[in-house]
Amino acid sequence: MAEPSDGLRPRFLLWLSVRFMTLLLQNLVNGLLLGGLYVCIAIGFSLIWGVLNIINLLHGSIIVLGSYIAYYAFTMFGISPFLAPLFVIPMMFAFGYGLQLAVLNRVVDKPVLITLTLTFGLDLILNNFMLAAFTANFRRVVFKDPFETLDLYGVIIPVDRVVAMALALVLTLAFYLLLNSSRIGRAIVAVRNDRDAAVLMGVNVKQIYAVTFGVGAAFAGAAGCLLSVVFPISPMSSGLYLGKAFVICVLGGLGSIGGALIGGLALGVIESMGVMLAGPEHSVLTGFLVLLAVLAIKPTGLAGKRGYE
Amino acid sequence: MLRLTNVSAGYGQIQVVRDVSLDVGEQEIVCLIGSNGAGKTTLLRAISGIAPFCVGTIEFNGEDLSDLPGHEIVTRGIAHVPEGRRLFRTMSIRDNLLMGAFRRRSASEIKHNLDRVYHLFPRLAERRDQAAGTLSGGEQQMCAIGRGLMSEPKLILIDELSLGLAPQVVDNLAKTLLHIRDLGISILLVEQDVEIAFELASRGFLLDSGQITVVGTTAELAENPQIKLAYIGA
16 A cells, blocks of 8 residues: 555656646647748748848838738728738739839849848838838737637647638748749749849849749738737837848748748747747747857758759 | 841950851851850850840841840740750759740640650650759750750750760760751851861851951861861861
8 A cells, every 4th residue: 555645746747747748739839830920921031032132121011011901901991810911912012023123123233231231221211101100009900709719638729820820821832832833933933043044034034033022022911911910010020020030041041931931930939948948038039049059050051952942 | 047247245344256247047057166265155145135245236037136135035036055054953854944935925835845845855854853953964955955945946046065065965965956957946056066066067157266267168167277277186
């Protein structure tokens, strides 16, 4: 006959380890749900960097603009932010296409510092325009009938985030198909591979640049729509999103969809684990620490290779 | 069909080609020979509208091409197989070939041309899904020529057919070029290997330090003392 204290300890340990596993699983789920959105944040940024060799500092503000459009479409017309990409994508494409054609194409061949400065300036303009138009107050999409949360053996799964992540992955798939199975996508990849040879094939490179920037902006806007249901909306968030896009691209390896996918999901999980182990205030820090480690050990990123595949 | 009159071309301040006049007829292979740095590649780039600087007239089937931007040239019926192949390395053979047909809109026509290229180069058909960067040199040249054919050109400019390839591979490619000519396509061939060039072409031009110094049928060129001394080594 065992004494009561001996029976209690194993049971306590079992309880503790189940609790721990549940917590771990919960954070993994949180991380993946977040990561799906991060993938969507990064693909457009990665495309523009890879094809145009422009580090688009405007990216974060375009995401926020997408969020605002989704927010106002929701509050004024009652359109669900999940449907907002349907009109935000064409709007942001037109914006990006026009911007590249009218402004960025003038300096696209110049050293990277010039394009960096230009997109920095454009970002200041767009961001301050949003501050003036929408104020710095945080906005939030609040559904009348909130989405449910599922409880799977103690792991809480918020349905709105699952929908957002699923849509983000659908967008990523659409992005993949656009680049790999469409005529215009082939031209984008061809220009990235060899610009002169692409000209010989009859590709108008300046136009493809504009299309590329337009596609990058369109997906940034779409990411903004999905983010609007998860995060509060403010012009101040643009720097945060831009930083994430940066980390994801470097983490996953620049210039491929696979890289953005791996980088985005990895960052989501890393941040979420950081929350669990070190507390919410350190989530961004963990992301950057892992980034430093990756840069030191495998500078090409986790899936780094040349070209869009 | 192609006629260059007093064409000078180069890069910025540097004039590489001076006052060149040459012509290519219907269904004809013409070779352009000359040593390294003579300006052969620059001349082809000038025809294709991608030389940074070019003056003179370039006429093709009665149309003046001099002021057309580079990406419009292919729509007039001139394909360019550039030096070093310049394939889109991360893309599959099939996608490379489809890029050749970028300005053609009819799906059935593109399909027809794709089949024609696969028929001409069965090797490409076997490896259609393989990334172009992983091909051997000979296969890459096949892919580059096939990509050129996809635009359904009337004239192909080929820059250094034999560069870095084994003699046997070059022989096969040469046979294919004759076949392409028989399809009604003219070829302007830039070639270091004078023997191959003379075997294929009916006429030739010698480009020396940016200027055409010798013109004639390939039989005449083969007997020219200057060419014999410098290029054939006899």
